[in-house]
Each structure stands twice: as C-alpha cells, then as structure tokens.
Amino acid sequence: MSKPLEGIKIIDFTHVQAGPACTQMLAWFGADVIKVERPGAGDVTRSQLRDIPGVDALYFTMLNSNKRSLTLDTKTPEGKDILTRLIKESDVLVENFGPGALDRMGFTWEHIRELNPGMIVASVKGFSEGHHYEDLKVYENVAQCAGGAASTTGFDDGPPTVSAAALGDSNTGMHLAIGILTALRSRDVTGRGQKVAVSMQDSVLNLCRVKLRDQQRLDRVGYLEEYPQYPHGKFSDVVPRGGNAGGGGQPGWVLKCKGWETDPNAYIYFTIQGHAWAPICRAIGKEEWIDDPAYMTAQARQDKIFDIFGTIEEWLKDKTKFEAVDVLRKYDIPCSPVLSMKEIANDPSLRASGTIAEVEHKERGKYLTVGSPIKFSDLKVEIKGSPLLGEHTDEILEQLGYSQHQIAALHEQRVV
Ligand code: COA
Secondary structure, three states, X not given: OOOOOOOOEEEEEOOOOHHHHHXXXXXXXXXEEEEEEOOOOOOHHHOXXXXXXXXXXXXXXXXXXXXXXXXXXXXXXXXXXXXXHHHHOOOEEEEOOOOOHHHHOOOOHHHHHHHOOOOEEEEEEOOOOOOOXXXXXXXXXXXXXXXXXXXXXXXXXXXXXXXXXXXXXXXXXXXXXXXXXXXXXXHHHHOOOOEEEEEHHHHHHHHOHHHHHHHHHHHXXXXXXXXXXXXXXXXXXXXXXXXXXXXXXXXXXXXXXXXXXXXXXXXXXXXXXXXXXXXXXXXXXXXXXXXXXXXXXXXXXXXXXXXXXXXXXXXXXXXXXXXXXXXXXXXXXXXXXXXXXXXXXXXXXXXXXXXXXXXXXXXXXXXXXXXOOOOOOOOOOOOOOOOOOOOOHHHHHHHOOOOHHHHHHHHHOOOO
C-alpha cells in the first residue's frame, strides 16, 4: 500500500531538534524529505554528544530517519540555482534557522511564492513574529522558561525547573506538522500555498494552558485547593510550583515503594479518584475509611491528603513498584510505575508496538529509536536509518536535471 504522504516533496532546512522532529514524522508517513545541509559539516547534531568517534551521533540519527541528505552551500550562486530548482518542484519548505536567516539567504517568502505559488513555507522560531523578543535565538530550556513551564514546575522550596520532555523542541515540531498538514489540505482546495509559523514559546504555552487556568482561579479566589500548598501553606499572587500534585480534580503524588533507598526510580504515581475511594481503601486494607465522614469525601480528605499518601506508602513498603501496580490495577486505580529509560528501552510491549524500534544504520550498526507514537489501522510506519551526510546529493541533482559532468564540477567547487 502506498503511504498517505507519498508524492509530497519537502525541502528540509531544519537542524537540531524542533524542525527535524517535524520533518521526520512527515517522512515516516511517506513524504520525500530532502534534508539540506552545509557541505562538510551538516546538521550540528551529527557531531554533538557522539558516542562513537567519527560516526553520526544518536542525537542526529534519532531525529532524521527516513530522510534523504543533500549537501548544498546555499550562499553560492550555483547553490541558489539548485535551491531555486528544488523550490519550483517541491510542496513544502521547512526551516528553523535563527531569525531572518532565510531572508538573508535571498529566499524571502515573497520570492519563494513567486517561484512556486503552491509552496508552503513552514518555520519554527523562538518567539512569534512581532513579539518583543522576536530577534532572539532560542533553545529548548529557553522556551520552557518563556512559555510558563519552568515557573510552574518543580517544588515550592526550589528554583524554577525545566522538564526532561522536549516541550520546546519536539513539541513545537509536532505543532508545525499539524500546521503543514492543515496548509496542504487548504492548498488542495485553493491551489495556493501559505506561510505557517510556530513559535517555541507559544507551543510550550499551549501545553501549559491549565496553568493559565490556575492563574485566573488564583486571581479570583486566592488559593488553589489541588496544590500541596493548600490548606496549610501560603499562596502568593502567582501560580506556584506544585511538585508532583495531580493538578486536576484528582489528587495524586509520587510514592515510595520497596527499594527506594537505593533505586532512584522505585516509586509509583498514585491517583485518588473521587469515585474510587472505596476500592482504594479496600486495596490498602483501610476499609474503615470507606464510610468515615473524616475521609469519605474529597473535601474531607483535603487537609490530610499527605497523611493518606503516607499510609499508602506504609502499604507499599514491602512491594516493588511492579507488584504494587499489579495489585492496584485490579481495583481500577489510575497508577503507574516510575519507569527508568533502561526499563523503557527493554519493555516488551513498547518493542511489540514499534514505539521502541531497533534500526540499522550504515556506519553505526543497530540502535534504538522512538518509533511513531501515532498508530494507524491502514499504515504500518517503517523506521529506516538516517542518511549519511550528502548520501543522496548526486541522486537528487540528477533528478533535478543536472548532468554527471555538472555534478562533478559542483563537487569540485564545493557547492555540494
Ligand atoms: N548553506 C549556507 N549557509 C547555511 C546553510 C547552507 N546549507 N544552512 C544554514 N546556513 C547559514 C544560515 O543562512 C545562517 O547564516 P547567516 O546567519 O549568516 O544568515 C547560519 O547558517 C546560521 O544559522 P542559524 O540558524 O542562526 O544557526 P545558529 O547555530 O547560530 O543558531 C539556533 C542555532 C537553533 C539557536 C537558531 O537556528 C534558532 O534560534 N532557531 C530558531 C529556533 C529553534 O529552532 N531553536 C532550536 C530548537 S532545537
């Protein structure tokens, strides 16, 4: 079966993580993604955090699978010619350069639109156009701080904290992918391309909308009952860091299990759903709490929620995180072991579903990557190794109509 995005050609001017995560996903779903890189160097992640000398780093291979690689110096006249030809026959150009770099290269939106009115130009920037910080270059943690994630993450007595999840990078790439698919659908109807822009700050904030909800609740009532600061601690006029609190209508916390003294991940996340109070009491052997007015409603439990978590930790003392979840799942209690990356890498279910995929790379051999988190009934996503730098340069130039002789000259002049 052909893949849904087959026939869509994408000029992939992306680097580091935010842009590559977007184009990689489109490549998985069938788009022909041509990664354009500077001759000799390529995407900086090819050589960052290397674990094997001289071989593309995992940082690169895990974000650039299923793509083709074209080396091209777009600042030379010959390089600009090649890019012009590519633009004329492509559908999408994706970039996450620093502000203004594409314009300085001579490829403004107006010029690209003249070359190809159907072209979709998709960009990631740190801040949106017109923002007072629009000139700033941005990396992951900068975006997490600018998007409200850092000020609301961590513990009350600690500093603002960034998340390990790539909220600024890959998350922005996923937003951009939605934007590109929307623009492609629009082009099907109108025949016209358009500019699609996503900022890292906006994408982080989009995931922090519940914190903006909380700011407005705090402004109105002066406290937030689902935060650990309630009812014994103090609130200021800004949303505090809530530690591991559930955050929604159901309290939750990370609880110690057997072995926590030596294993940093011997914990489970435990959630107290209001309607699941009776099963929780049965599971932990505290049946007397089921009908006790001091415990039977969420409101009654609020001021002693950490004592309740303490009692559950007592119950967890002689159980590993996996044993605990095996008991709690029978009572329908939302919970999970805190999994380490090592446990995730070897998880049989994640391997079976393809979410953890083993991939072959020409120079590295086998390595693990994260496969498609989106599963389709009619599409089997196949993850291929990432391309070597310039691996497809000649093939792409031939497809653009360059002769062998011209290609050799371009190599000689170091244009490709
Ligand atoms: N041929 C010739 N020149 C090329 C080229 C090519 N194939 N590819 C890139 N370049 C040039 C650009 O034109 C630019 O030149 P200029 O500044 O002289 O105009 C230059 O390389 C550097 O680009 P830039 O993107 O600014 O790189 P940087 O290493 O200084 O900054 C970032 C890196 C990530 C901070 C910056 O790209 C950025 O802020 N991007 C937007 C937000 C983002 O995506 N952040 C990263 C998330 S993972």
